[in-house]
Amino acid sequence: MPRFRDEWVVDRVLFDYMAGGSCACCGFSFLPNGTADLVHAVSDIDTDAANDEIQAMKHDPWPKELRDQIWADRVRLRQKAKLRMKTYQAFVNEQFDEFADWMKQQGNLNRMLQLPRSEIMSVIRGSLYDIHSAYAVVLDIVMEQVAFFSLTEYGPDGRSADELAFEQQLLQFDKRGGFVLKLLNDDGSSSEELLNMWLQRIKSLGGPKLLDRGPSKEDEAEEGFDADAGPSINTKTEQQASTGASFQSDRRIIRLIIARFWADLLMDKFAEAKRAKSIEV
Helix, strand or coil: CCCCCHHHHHHHHHHHHHHHCCCCCCCCCCCCCCHHHHHHHCCCCCHHHHHHHHHHCCCCCCCHHHHHHHHHHHHHHHHHHHHCHHHHHHHHHHHHHHHHHHHHCCCCCCCCCEECHHHHHHHHHCCCCCCCCHHHHHHHHHHHHHHCHHHHCCCCCCCCHHHHHHHHHHEEEECCCEEEECCECCCCCECHHHHHHHHHHHHHCCCCCCCCCCCCHHHHHHCCCCHHHCCCCCCCCHHHHCCCCCCHHHHHHHHHHHHHHHHHHHHHHHHHHHHHHHHHC
């Protein structure tokens, strides 16, 4: 049986939630359709996946107040994340070409581009996102799932080419150093291909969407989806579909936050380099 699958997340969250105590401050009983309205409010979850989540609620072991907290803060986190998209868009529009040239002149950035899991949770709980409820418990556990994602035997989570490149080729995990951004070939030589993938991922942080949605089943049918070509990136395996609740959207959010962390770090280093150069002149 593969490890770190979505069933494992469900059980771990329930255990940690019960062990740590609950919070009753985030109920949304005034919503006409309850938690279902919160599910549909998360814009990056595909319509089919949202319907699957609503059906899964009938069978999952989570108390209603736990579900309400999690879905309410899923919406809140995305609202906060969308507010920062204009920062990345402005940077891309005004400084990206100069930044790309600067990146190509840098040496080995691997040591700087390591990110312990604890640092990610500090960002999530900090002023940028301010998530402290049961959803913080979910994200902490999902982050472990992302770290060992290959063991789940799930297909890739991403939708767009830039997101998939980051997930499958750039983001790695080392038990000693945490998450690592791979910008070098396995032999330690520089890789223009990997660097260009990363630059494209930075570009995509400015939108137009926070996270792309995949086509629904109806869209695939209308557009003449070729079943013989294999499953689309929106298609769950039979095993994934049978597990009930899915944490695919949360894994995508974790990877997005990691990408933003490194982008912010490099943008700050670039700004420092520009200031130092102007002082020298």
